[in-house]
Amino acid sequence: MNVRLRNPSRTVQIQGGRSVAKLLNELGLNRETVLVIRNGTLVPGDGFLEDCDEVELRPVISGGAA
Amino acid sequence: MKCRVCRGPAIIDVRRHNANFCVEHFIEQCERQVTKAIDAFSMIAPGERVLVAVSGGKDSLALWDLLHRLGHHAEGLYLGLGIGEYSDESGVYARDFAAARGLVLHEVDLRRDYGYDVPRAAAATRRVPCSACGLSKRHLFDEVARQGNFDVVATGHNLDDEAAVLFGNVLRWQTEYLARQMPVLPAGNGFPRKVKPLVRLSEREMAAYCIVTGIDYQVEECPMAAGNSHLGYKEALNSIEERSPGTKHDFYFGFLDRAAEAFREGLAQDAAALSSCRDCGAPTPSDRCAFCRLVERSGGRLPEHDGHDPATATGTPVILGRRERP
Numbered sequence: 001m002n003v004r005l006r007n008p009s010r011t012v013q014i015q016g017g018r019s020v021a022k023l024l025n026e027l028g029l030n031r032e033t034v035l036v037i038r039n040g041t042l043v044p045g046d047g048f049l050e051d052c053d054e055v056e057l058r059p060v061i062s063g064g065a066a
Numbered sequence: 067m068k069c070r071v072c073r074g075p076a077i078i079d080v081r082r083h084n085a086n087f088c089v090e091h092f093i094e095q096c097e098r099q100v101t102k103a104i105d106a107f108s109m110i111a112p113g114e115r116v117l118v119a120v121s122g123g124k125d126s127l128a129l130w131d132l133l134h135r136l137g138h139h140a141e142g143l144y145l146g147l148g149i150g151e152y153s154d155e156s157g158v159y160a161r162d163f164a165a166a167r168g169l170v171l172h173e174v175d176l177r178r179d180y181g182y183d184v185p186r187a188a189a190a191t192r193r194v195p196c197s198a199c200g201l202s203k204r205h206l207f208d209e210v211a212r213q214g215n216f217d218v219v220a221t222g223h224n225l226d227d228e229a230a231v232l233f234g235n236v237l238r239w240q241t242e243y244l245a246r247q248m249p250v251l252p253a254g255n256g257f258p259r260k261v262k263p264l265v266r267l268s269e270r271e272m273a274a275y276c277i278v279t280g281i282d283y284q285v286e287e288c289p290m291a292a293g294n295s296h297l298g299y300k301e302a303l304n305s306i307e308e309r310s311p312g313t314k315h316d317f318y319f320g321f322l323d324r325a326a327e328a329f330r331e332g333l334a335q336d337a338a339a340l341s342s343c344r345d346c347g348a349p350t351p352s353d354r355c356a357f358c359r360l361v362e363r364s365g366g367r368l369p370e371h372d373g374h375d376p377a378t379a380t381g382t383p384v385i386l387g388r389r390e391r392p
């Protein structure tokens with residue numbers, strides 16, 4: 001599947017379908033800090049991502065201190 | 067995963083509430099949390115005019131949307147900070163959001179209206195950009211609120227923001243800051259009330275809210291934020307949260323319930339009467355406010371005063387800083 005990451009914006013290729021939780025784990029991402037989006041909708045932690053999916057992992061942490 | 071309310075398929079898990087929600091019930095949950103915060107801290111009374119500080123990011127747009135949904139009279143204020151592409155883009159998100167909903171968006175542009183921008187102010191003061199930026203924001207929110215007769219200024223600080231600020235203040239035992247860290251600052255001394263209606267919602271929930279309600283927001287981060295300590299505190303708290311959901315909430319609300327009062331007792335009485343800044347009229351303890359000094363040091367200029375009194379009750383945009391005489 002194609003996985004789009006942000007900040008900076010880039011796309012990585014991942015072979016084979018797997019659950020959201022597994023994908024985040026493999027990429028070392030904290031589930032508190034990202035959302036998984038497929039076709040404009042959110043995929044929950046137990047959702048399954050197919051090999052043919054286009055997925056976005058969107059970080060949700062903003063950095064302004066003011 | 068099933069929605070806690072309707073047992074339909076869930077789109078998000080909110081682990082600190084041990085609950086999953088479908089789109090409809092997640093939106094309802096966000097509305098309920100905002101209402102709860104507003105009521106618990108008497109943030110906004112019915113019929114009050116609210117000025118929302120809008121950056122074009124997820125939190126401020128979600129806040130504006132939620133206040134609007136909940137029936138509050140909320141107008142937006144966008145500040146052009148002059149931080150390169152980031153600022154150009156963020157303005158587009160704010161304007162598009164307002165236009166699509168027919169909401170009033172006020173705008174102040176630091177460069178156009180005051181002849182400086184955040185990078186220049188940071189260089190001139192030799193401090194981190196966020197400090198000049200924060201000073202400018204606070205001053206201009208107050209000023210526009212005053213001129214537009216707004217009762218309250220609302221900002222999009224969420225649970226993660228407040229917990230991270232608290233964490234930083236505790237690590238350094240900044241007792242004065244701890245005494246003042248509240249989700250609502252009462253009006254007084256010529257300043258409008260300041261409220262943070264999103265304190266019961268996490269950053270992840272605000273991003274999710276935007277996605278499920280179709281709010282297009284700026285995902286790219288302000289380039290000035292990279293590597294600051296605030297981000298480090300968020301990271302630390304989130305790694306604890308991952309293992310024990312609810313920690314951020316307990317940390318922040320436990321502080322408000324059981325500790326904040328103790329810090330307030332130690333707070334020096336700063337009832338010293340404020341005078342008016344000789345240049346802009348803002349309340350200040352000295353004869354010139356910190357904002358006017360910042361503008362001068364950054365090589366900017368203040369708009370001339372001409373007694374211009376912007377329209378108020380009609381909701382006509384306050385045009386600040388464009389007060390050149392014909």
Ligand code: SF4
Nearest residue numbers: 064066196199288290
């Ligand atoms: S990160 Fe700092 S400089 Fe950037 S908008 Fe936020 S406060 Fe301003």
Ligand SMILES: [Zn+2]
Nearest residue numbers: 069072088091
């Ligand atoms: Zn439901």
Ligand SMILES: [Zn+2]
Nearest residue numbers: 343346355358
């Ligand atoms: Zn001033």
